[in-house]
Amino acid sequence: MKLIHDMLxxxxxxxxxxxxxxxxxxxxxxxxxxxxxxxxxxxxxxxTGPPGAGKSTVVDCLTKVIRKQGFTVGIIAADPxxxxxxxxxxxxxxxxxxxYLDKGVFIRSMATRGSEGGLPQSTSGVIKLLxxxxxxxxxxxxxxxxxxxxxxxxxxxxxxxVLVPEAGDTIQTMKAGLFEIADIFAVNKADRPGADNLVNxxxxxxxxxxxxxxxxxxxLTTQAIHDVGIDELFMQIEKHRQTMEDTGELxxxxxxxxxxxxxETVEHRISAELLQLVERDKEMGRYMKMVELGEIxxxxxxxxxxxxxxxxxxxxxxxxxxxxx
Amino acid sequence: MKLIHDMLxxxxxxxxxxxxxxxxxxxxxxxxxxxxxxxxxxxxxxxTGPPGAGKSTVVDCLTKVIRKQGFTVGIIAADPxxxxxxxxxxxxxxxxxxxYLDKGVFIRSMATRGSEGGLPQSTSGVIKLLxxxxxxxxxxxxxxxxxxxxxxxxxxxxxxxVLVPEAGDTIQTMKAGLFEIADIFAVNKADRPGADNLVNxxxxxxxxxxxxxxxxxxxLTTQAIHDVGIDELFMQIEKHRQTMEDTGELxxxxxxxxxxxxxETVEHRISAELLQLVERDKEMGRYMKMVELGEIxxxxxxxxxxxxxxxxxxxxxxxxxxxxx
Numbered sequence: 001m002k003l004i005h006d007m008l009x010x011x012x013x014x015x016x017x018x019x020x021x022x023x024x025x026x027x028x029x030x031x032x033x034x035x036x037x038x039x040x041x042x043x044x045x046x047x048t049g050p051p052g053a054g055k056s057t058v059v060d061c062l063t064k065v066i067r068k069q070g071f072t073v074g075i076i077a078a079d080p081x082x083x084x085x086x087x088x089x090x091x092x093x094x095x096x097x098x099x100y101l102d103k104g105v106f107i108r109s110m111a112t113r114g115s116e117g118g119l120p121q122s123t124s125g126v127i128k129l130l131x132x133x134x135x136x137x138x139x140x141x142x143x144x145x146x147x148x149x150x151x152x153x154x155x156x157x158x159x160x161x162v163l164v165p166e167a168g169d170t171i172q173t174m175k176a177g178l179f180e181i182a183d184i185f186a187v188n189k190a191d192r193p194g195a196d197n198l199v200n201x202x203x204x205x206x207x208x209x210x211x212x213x214x215x216x217x218x219x220l221t222t223q224a225i226h227d228v229g230i231d232e233l234f235m236q237i238e239k240h241r242q243t244m245e246d247t248g249e250l251x252x253x254x255x256x257x258x259x260x261x262x263x264e265t266v267e268h269r270i271s272a273e274l275l276q277l278v279e280r281d282k283e284m285g286r287y288m289k290m291v292e293l294g295e296i297x298x299x300x301x302x303x304x305x306x307x308x309x310x311x312x313x314x315x316x317x318x319x320x321x322x323x324x325x
Numbered sequence: 326m327k328l329i330h331d332m333l334x335x336x337x338x339x340x341x342x343x344x345x346x347x348x349x350x351x352x353x354x355x356x357x358x359x360x361x362x363x364x365x366x367x368x369x370x371x372x373t374g375p376p377g378a379g380k381s382t383v384v385d386c387l388t389k390v391i392r393k394q395g396f397t398v399g400i401i402a403a404d405p406x407x408x409x410x411x412x413x414x415x416x417x418x419x420x421x422x423x424x425y426l427d428k429g430v431f432i433r434s435m436a437t438r439g440s441e442g443g444l445p446q447s448t449s450g451v452i453k454l455l456x457x458x459x460x461x462x463x464x465x466x467x468x469x470x471x472x473x474x475x476x477x478x479x480x481x482x483x484x485x486x487v488l489v490p491e492a493g494d495t496i497q498t499m500k501a502g503l504f505e506i507a508d509i510f511a512v513n514k515a516d517r518p519g520a521d522n523l524v525n526x527x528x529x530x531x532x533x534x535x536x537x538x539x540x541x542x543x544x545l546t547t548q549a550i551h552d553v554g555i556d557e558l559f560m561q562i563e564k565h566r567q568t569m570e571d572t573g574e575l576x577x578x579x580x581x582x583x584x585x586x587x588x589e590t591v592e593h594r595i596s597a598e599l600l601q602l603v604e605r606d607k608e609m610g611r612y613m614k615m616v617e618l619g620e621i622x623x624x625x626x627x628x629x630x631x632x633x634x635x636x637x638x639x640x641x642x643x644x645x646x647x648x649x650x
Binding site: 029032266270306 | 533609612616626
């Protein structure tokens, strides 16, 4: 594929086009297969946390630190689509503007909802593209603390959870399930009241309940807007990376990623193929009408559809005829 | 099923047991089919917003208001599982304690992650159980603003989005995609600085970009902790309900819910059945090993598995033999 050849040769426009294709679910398996030999060099850093924590600013500053050391950076800002802007929010773009002229930085805002996809799966595909394109680091920012965001973070090698004193006490943090995925905590806007308490709370909880044996998540303070604490943050990221390499945790994590990706791909393709068939099915249309009118419950209707055998029969045919080789 | 018979007769323990079964994915289709004729009377109110906005307190106060009018209430507090507590957070339970002795209130904290499930699907099942058990109102609280939480809110008739002045300016709200689902905005902790600005911002944006033609989302102020503004909130919920009934929107919404549920059920069952088969498959195990070691990319491996035909053949057999009747 010419696009991939050009991307591998360093063409930015081809990279952007490939990302769009992956976001749209257009030819993903083929792209992934072709870039696979080139994936694996980049180190992926995930930045997550509740809305308003200053994640974009942290990403911005971290990019500066990494660039100063001569490394290249790919950035995925995974903004949920807004019904108003149809995509990324202007504020972030303005903040990141200084990097747009830097050829060592590639920035992409990704929709996480809406018609053009943006599933966790497509994010992990975009990470791979940036990886294959030769970036040394890939930074992935997610807004929010839901299941989708946590899933995306599973693609990261090191996950930084950014919190602010006001945006949630420790109990709220526990609720959001962030402890499970945090390799490093950054208490941002650390000049605000309550920062020390949050740091202490986090440290106490981590001390009592650490789940990982090879690494205890450090709790750092940052003021990203004033560029304070970011060098230390990057140092800790590098330390985590080194520890993971030394303990074999990194290769374990990446094996697990590949395993999950394989299972998800199989599941995704099976259900996508099938659902398409099912939706076009006449019987299905008939049951849909009855379900909408409340004449039959959705579960009994599903029974009927699955029992009819129409689906399996036509799927086997379809699959035989349509599989790419 | 005896449990369902007892639940319909008002037995609380049976209701609790059925909820556990639904959360665990144990016999869900059968339960849903049996309760279906009894579902439909309750009105479902969703309460969502970013962490720390005071949603639990709003739910608590709203429950008091609804009880004062003589209606019964079922509450689902959808706390993400924490690795530390293994479920709900103590704080909420303490706040809600006053309602535990009230027989007109049933409270359930739901895990949204972890081994015992807690998918959006299981939440919508629990809503139906509370509905069938004869509650007049079902309140569903979700923590966080991710895709999972937005999906859960699709089961609600009226969705209240709770915000606080500090927890995010309007841009953050847009990012979180809450505008799409909000029928009512409640700016909570409205005695704090910035509340007026947030109210104005929200009103301006709603005015410019309203997506619904039958209803413009009102922006209310509350101080749930002091019980301020909750009567007005409930009045607006009732007004929204009345408007939806008058315009036919309510039945349209519920048709859409049933339609989605049907499609999801079909998809879920197809992929669950298939994935189980795929995981037990010897060929699959062989490819899994290669994927983990990086000898083949996950997409090519998926191709091989799907092309082999093993899956379709054994699935057809399995489906014929195992479908419940």
